[in-house]
Amino acid sequence: MSDSSPDKIAARKDRKTLPLPDAREDLDFTGAYNAVEFERIRAGLIPEEMEDKWFIFFEDPWLYFHRSWTGSCIYAVRFEKGATGFAAVESWVSRNRDEYKGTRRDYDRAMLNFLIDALLLRKPATFPVPDSIPKDAPKGIYQHHLVGRAYPETTFPAKSAAESSPHAGIVSRFKFSSTLIVAGIAMALHTALAVFLFGAAIRDPIRSGLAPVLVYMCDIPVSYGIELLRQIFHQNDDYYRALKTDCALYVVIGGVWWGFIGAVVSMFFQWLFQMRLKRRR
Numbered sequence: 001m002s003d004s005s006p007d008k009i010a011a012r013k014d015r016k017t018l019p020l021p022d023a024r025e026d027l028d029f030t031g032a033y034n035a036v037e038f039e040r041i042r043a044g045l046i047p048e049e050m051e052d053k054w055f056i057f058f059e060d061p062w063l064y065f066h067r068s069w070t071g072s073c074i075y076a077v078r079f080e081k082g083a084t085g086f087a088a089v090e091s092w093v094s095r096n097r098d099e100y101k102g103t104r105r106d107y108d109r110a111m112l113n114f115l116i117d118a119l120l121l122r123k124p125a126t127f128p129v130p131d132s133i134p135k136d137a138p139k140g141i142y143q144h145h146l147v148g149r150a151y152p153e154t155t156f157p158a159k160s161a162a163e164s165s166p167h168a169g170i171v172s173r174f175k176f177s178s179t180l181i182v183a184g185i186a187m188a189l190h191t192a193l194a195v196f197l198f199g200a201a202i203r204d205p206i207r208s209g210l211a212p213v214l215v216y217m218c219d220i221p222v223s224y225g226i227e228l229l230r231q232i233f234h235q236n237d238d239y240y241r242a243l244k245t246d247c248a249l250y251v252v253i254g255g256v257w258w259g260f261i262g263a264v265v266s267m268f269f270q271w272l273f274q275m276r277l278k279r280r281r
Contacts, residue, residue, distance in 0.1 A: 010044030010057040012064075017055070018071040020064075021096040029077060029091035029109050031116065038079070038086040041120050051148035054119060065115060072099035075112050104130065110156055111146070118151060128156035179266045186262030187255040193218070194254060198247035202240055212246060219254040226253055 033041060044057040047068040055068045065075035078090035093108045094100045102108055110128040118125035127143045140150060194215050200208035216223045226249050233245050 008043065008046070010046045010055070012057055012059065014046050014057070015055045015066070015068065016071050017064075017066050017073065018099070020073050020076070021094040021099060023095040023097075024092040025095050025105060027075070027077075027091040027093045027105060027109055027112065029088050029112055031077075031088040031113065032082075032085060033087075033121075034085040037121055040122070041079075041086075041116065043120070045119050053146060053148045054115065056115070056120065065112070067099075070099065072096070074100050075108070075115070077112070107156055114151075115147075118147070118149075125151055126154045127151040129153050131155050131157065178270070179263050182266035183259040183263040187259040190218075190255045190258040191251050194247055194250045198243055198250070202243050205239065212243070212250075215250050215254065219250060219257060222253055222257045223250075226250060229253075 041063060042058040044063070045052070045054060047053070047055050053068055055066045055071075057064055057066075061078050061080065063077045063079065064073055066073045072094065074094050076092055077088045079086045080089045091112070093102070093105070093112075095103075107128065107130050114125050114127060117123040118127075127147065129142055133142050140153070143149070143151065143153060197208075197211040197215050200211045216227075219226065226246075229249055230242075230246055233249070
């Protein structure tokens with residue numbers, strides 16, 4: 001890239017440009033810059049080599065980002081002067097599908113920030129590679145398409161600290177294991193409850209004959225389905241055999257239901273814990 005100094009101000013007349021797109025999306029880009037940085041920003045960028053893929057110029061108060069080969073305007077940012085410098089207060093990205101195929105607003109914000117830092121401010125910058133790019137794609141090919149250069153790359157969205165940690169796999173396995181443990185405990189509790197209540201009804205049908213109703217109530221809504229199966233499995237069974245069959249049905253089907261509920265509750269509290277950690281950061 002040629003070294004375009006601040007006294008070489010880019011202007012619309014320096015390159016052929018297409019009209020601004022009618023299809024736009026608010027970008028909600030934020031950025032604050034001191035006076036020296038803003039002088040570099042307003043100088044823009046005039047492409048002078050084949051690798052220069054952007055033509056950037058400032059028309060007070062808007063900064064426009066055009067593709068140098070096609071002239072299409074992809075980004076625009078409006079600046080306002082404040083007490084300590086200049087701030088981006090309005091921005092948009094083109095959604096003209098004939099000129100720009102991007103659809104992710106979060107990625108466009110990251111890309112716009114990269115263009116300002118790398119091309120205008122000449123700061124060390126890392127090029128964001130969208131995570132939708134195939135893993136087997138040649139390294140750097142997407143960056144070359146957009147900026148024609150070779151900056152360090154990172155996958156966007158960036159991995160969290162937990163994901164990038166060497167212990168990430170251990171953490172994931174722990175979460176999975178804890179979910180299985182909670183589900184197993186829930187199934188064991190249900191089995192103990194069902195065996196105890198049905199056993200009481202079998203041992204003393206006069207005093208505890210209605211005890212299995214508690215299992216029925218605890219297993220709603222799957223108990224409705226279990227009741228249908230009961231009619232199939234013991235149409236001609238006697239009282240004791242029917243209770244044993246019912247106990248087996250509720251232990252198996254109700255136990256799976258309690259295990260499912262236990263797993264959902266475990267995952268919910270894991271998610272809640274992660275949200276609290278993020279807020280503390």
